[in-house]
Amino acid sequence: MSITHTKILLSTLLRLKRGEIPAKKSGICTNVQIMTGYNSTVQHVLRKSMEQVTKDWRHYSNDTTFPVAAPNGAKPDEAYCLEICGPLWEGEYGARRRELLDLIVDHITKELGEHYASADSGLQEHEGVE
Numbered sequence: 706m707s708i709t710h711t712k713i714l715l716s717t718l719l720r721l722k723r724g725e726i727p728a729k730k731s732g733i734c735t736n737v738q739i740m741t742g743y744n745s746t747v748q749h750v751l752r753k754s755m756e757q758v759t760k761d762w763r764h765y766s767n768d769t770t771f772p773v774a775a776p777n778g779a780k781p782d783e784a785y786c787l788e789i790c791g792p793l794w795e796g797e798y799g800a801r802r803r804e805l806l807d808l809i810v811d812h813i814t815k816e817l818g819e820h821y822a823s824a825d826s827g828l829q830e831h832e833g834v835e
Contacts, residue, residue: 708817710746714754715813717741721806729794732773732785733806751809754816758808764801773801 717740718733727739734751741747752769759765759772766774766781775784776797784790790798 707746707750710744710750711813711817713741713744714747714750715810715817717747718806718810718813722803722810726794729792730788732771732793732802733809750813754809754812755805758805758812762805762808764804773798773805776801 714737717737720740721733721736725740726736728736731739733755734748737751738744738748755772756769759769764774766772768781771781771785773781773785775781775790777784777790779789784798785793790796793799794802
């Protein structure tokens with residue numbers, strides 16, 4: 706994995722954590738795509754990181770496309786697409802999405818090493834990266 710793309714991803718995920726969510730009707734992956742100019746390498750790094758953290762996550766839906774399990778037991782795709790559990794970033798369903806976001810940030814931070822453990826320090830905002 707490219708360290709540069711991993712840093713871009715971490716910076717983008719930190720922006721999501723701060724509430725900078727450009728597409729509130731979309732999840733983590735789509736928002737990262739939008740925020741990084743649809744950079745396929747950044748998306749690949751995100752998918753790989755997500756695979757690592759979801760395998761033992763208690764709220765994993767067993768669906769790589771819709772990884773956040775619905776609190777009411779609904780099918781993952783229906784919970785996401787139809788918002789039958791409420792808005793994607795609010796309530797219990799949103800809390801689970803934010804928990805996954807935290808797990809991914811922690812994973813990437815560890816991957817980058819202690820130098821980047823202070824979250825925002827030294828990371829630049831990246832928009833429209835090609």
